[in-house]
Amino acid sequence: MKASQIAKLTAAAALAAGLLPGMAATARAAQPEPVSVGLIAPMSGIYARYGQVMRMGAEMAIKDINDQGGIKALGGAPLKLEVIDSGDSTEKAKSAAQRMVADYPQLVAGTGAYLSSFTLAVTEVTERAKLPMLTLSYSDLITQRGFKYIFQTSAPAGRQAEIALPSILELAEKASGKRPKTVAILTDNTAASLSTVKALKDGGLLDKNGLQLVVDETFTPPLSDASSLVQRVRSRRPDLVFFLPTVISDAKLILEKMNETNVRIPVISFGIAIAEPEVLNTVSADLLNGVMSAVGNWGAKGQEHLIQRMKTEYNEPWMTQNAISTYGDMWIIKTALEKAGKADREAVAQAIRNLDEGRIPYFPGGELKFDEAGHRVGATLTVIQWQNGVPVTVFPEDVALAKPIWPKQ
Numbered sequence: 161m162k163a164s165q166i167a168k169l170t171a172a173a174a175l176a177a178g179l180l181p182g183m184a185a186t187a188r189a190a191q192p193e194p195v196s197v198g199l200i201a202p203m204s205g206i207y208a209r210y211g212q213v214m215r216m217g218a219e220m221a222i223k224d225i226n227d228q229g230g231i232k233a234l235g236g237a238p239l240k241l242e243v244i245d246s247g248d249s250t251e252k253a254k255s256a257a258q259r260m261v262a263d264y265p266q267l268v269a270g271t272g273a274y275l276s277s278f279t280l281a282v283t284e285v286t287e288r289a290k291l292p293m294l295t296l297s298y299s300d301l302i303t304q305r306g307f308k309y310i311f312q313t314s315a316p317a318g319r320q321a322e323i324a325l326p327s328i329l330e331l332a333e334k335a336s337g338k339r340p341k342t343v344a345i346l347t348d349n350t351a352a353s354l355s356t357v358k359a360l361k362d363g364g365l366l367d368k369n370g371l372q373l374v375v376d377e378t379f380t381p382p383l384s385d386a387s388s389l390v391q392r393v394r395s396r397r398p399d400l401v402f403f404l405p406t407v408i409s410d411a412k413l414i415l416e417k418m419n420e421t422n423v424r425i426p427v428i429s430f431g432i433a434i435a436e437p438e439v440l441n442t443v444s445a446d447l448l449n450g451v452m453s454a455v456g457n458w459g460a461k462g463q464e465h466l467i468q469r470m471k472t473e474y475n476e477p478w479m480t481q482n483a484i485s486t487y488g489d490m491w492i493i494k495t496a497l498e499k500a501g502k503a504d505r506e507a508v509a510q511a512i513r514n515l516d517e518g519r520i521p522y523f524p525g526g527e528l529k530f531d532e533a534g535h536r537v538g539a540t541l542t543v544i545q546w547q548n549g550v551p552v553t554v555f556p557e558d559v560a561l562a563k564p565i566w567p568k569q
Contacts, residue, residue, distance in 0.1 A: 175333040192230075192237035195503045197493055198270035198291075199221075199241060199486065200260055200282055205248025206407065208383065208440065210274050210482050215243055217483035218271070220466070221490030233498045239490065242267065246278055253278040257285035266522070268497065268508045275299055276351035283310045285461065292509035294492060296456050296485040298352035298431075300359075303533040305440075309509055311530050313492075314456030315539040318363060318510050319553050320430065323541050324454035325360070325369050327555060328428055332400070333564030338382030339369075340399035344375030346389055347404035354378075356404060356430045374398050380407055383409055386413040393452060401425050405433040412442050419447050426566065429453035435544055435551035437477050445549035450565055453551070455468065457481035457488075457523055458542040460559035478550060481542070488522025495528070524556060 198219050201211035222239045230236040242463045244260045245254040251275065260267070269292045276299030276378035283492065287307045295302065295310065298317040302310060333339040343349035343366065347353045356376075360366050365374055374396045376391050393401060401418075405411045411434045415427070427434075429485040434453050438477055459467045459479030470483060493508070495517060500507035517528035526538030554564040 161403060166193040167386045178422060182261055193503075194238045195231060195234065195268055195403075195497060196240045196242050196264060196266045197490070198260055198264060198267045199246040199272045200253075200256055200270060200273040202248055203245035205252075207248050207274060208410075209436070211246070211272070213476070213480055213482040214274065215241075216274055216470065216476065217486035218490055220469060220473070220483075221487040225490060225494050230524055231494060231497045231503075233501045234503060236502070236560050239494065241264055242496075246273060246282065246490065250277050250281045254285060256283040257282040259283060261289040261291060262359075264268055267291060268501075269294070269493045269512075270505050271295065271493075275300045276302065276355070282545045286310075291505055291508065292496075292512055294489040294512075296481060298456060299355045301351065302354070302441050307534065311492075311503055311512055311534045311536070313489065313536045313539065314380050315525075315541050316535070317352050317430075318359035319539075320361040320456070320541045321356050321365055322363075324430070324543060328452065328454075328545065329369055329371075329403075330401075331564055332426070332566055333343060335564075338439055339370070340426075341370065342374045342396075342398040343371045343400045343402055344377075344393045344396065344398040345373065345402045345404070347374070347376050347378070347402075348381045348394070348410060349378050350381070350406045351404060352406040354433065355366075360402070371400075379410075381410050383410045383413050386410075388416040390414060390417040390423060393418070393425065398423035398425060402432065403427050403429045404431060405429070408432060408433050408436050408438050411439060415447060415451075416441050429450045431455060432480055432482070433482065435546070440549065445546070446491055448546040449548070450546060452543055452545045452554075452564070454541050454543050455481050456541060457485045458544050458551075458553050459463060459561075460524070461561055462521060462555040462559060474498065478552075484522055488520065491522065492520075492528065524559065 200440045201214045203211045213291045220453035226238040230238045246256045268552045271294040273282045276297040279295050292309045295410045300316040300318050303312050347357050375392050467479045494510035496508045499511040520528040525540030529537040544551045545554045556561050
């Protein structure tokens with residue numbers, strides 16, 4: 161090879177060597193950093209099942225958002241989920257929140273907590289850290305503390321009872337020919353359950369709807385024996401039982417004991433413990449058939465593709481409120497990031513406060529808009545009912561997957 165050719169090749173190699181680091185740096189610069197969002201929920205202990213389902217919904221949404229180009233206002237930055245185990249007590253949840261804000265300072269927003277009592281503890285910490293938090297938790301107290309960084313996507317517990325009760329009584333009258341006049345309340349002492357009961361009793365909803373309370377029992381979960389509770393119901397024979405458990409084992413114990421003692425009274429629940437897949441492990445589909453529950457959210461008409469993905473990707477038989485709500489929360493955070501134009505928690509919080517996007521497909525009723533207290537404007541609820549071994553949405557009518565039935569006493 162001639163000296164001139166060698167010189168040219170050497171020069172070209174040197175040029176390439178000089179350019180490549182710069183080209184690599186340019187390529188790296190063109191790839192935006194992931195934007196971290198948090199999910200704080202039980203991943204261990206007796207409530208782990210709920211937290212794991214919440215993670216499924218969040219993971220599905222983040223995959224969909226990233227597959228569709230990420231956060232376009234941030235150059236296509238992908239979302240990254242950070243999962244924090246809240247444990248199974250309010251003390252553990254508060255400690256987990258403290259770890260979350262300390263260990264993940266890059267978080268721009270979060271969701272989760274599950275039990276309202278956990279959410280109340282967690283948001284004391286996230287409020288001080290000015291970390292915007294979305295939650296499905298029902299307790300009215302969540303948005304009654306004057307906090308600026310908490311956003312409640314569900315109708316609060318008191319409002320849920322106000323929405324659900326007239327609809328359920330009207331359904332009963334149409335199906336059975338008579339309007340219920342007496343009711344029993346069996347509730348655990350968690351914050352969301354007590355908020356609902358307070359609205360029913362102290363808020364005057366029972367009186368307003370012509371219902372006399374003949375049994376009023378509160379228990380601490382988990383129950384070891386439901387005999388005494390069910391015996392009180394059996395002796396008074398109310399027209400309805402309002403049943404507010406949080407733990408699946410409590411729902412199982414009470415329904416089994418009602419069946420064992422031949423208590424054939426329509427059961428109306430508030431919350432999802434009665435509708436978890438694990439209930440079928442010990443309670444027959446025939447026993448559950450007709451049981452209703454008012455919940456903050458549920459898989460509904462228009463979400464059939466998501467329900468199917470829960471089955472195929474996670475082997476889940478249906479989509480509970482915990483999955484559809486965290487799925488929706490990720491899209492709310494994405495929308496806020498697009499509005500904010502930067503991965504900054506204060507900017508994201510302000511963007512959430514200013515959202516006015518009309519109807520949102522992942523939550524029942526209302527709009528993607530929050531009032532000054534942090535309530536989602538116009539939020540309603542979903543009524544589900546066990547039918548043929550599956551809890552399906554029967555209200556609101558426009559998103560119902562089945563028509564409701566009324567159990568025979």
